[in-house]
Amino acid sequence: MHLKFFIQGIDGIIPGGVSVKDYSTATKIEQSTAKKILDELMENGIGIKLDNLFNFDSSDKLKY
Secondary structure (H helix, E strand, C coil), X not given: CCHHHHXXXXXXXXXXXXXXXXXXXXXXXXXXXXXXXHHHHHHCCCCEEECCEEEECCCXXXXX
């Protein structure tokens, strides 16, 4: 995956729960790509997934 998507994705790391659709809207990234980015973030210890929401802490942007 291109680094530009991860850089663009920083805007979507919002404290609290965010859906793939919300993340896609906030970052202006296609939903399928947004889902891949969110999954990659979770795999690297940035945020947690609860049900269908990806939850971020205010310090997660620093980890990114």
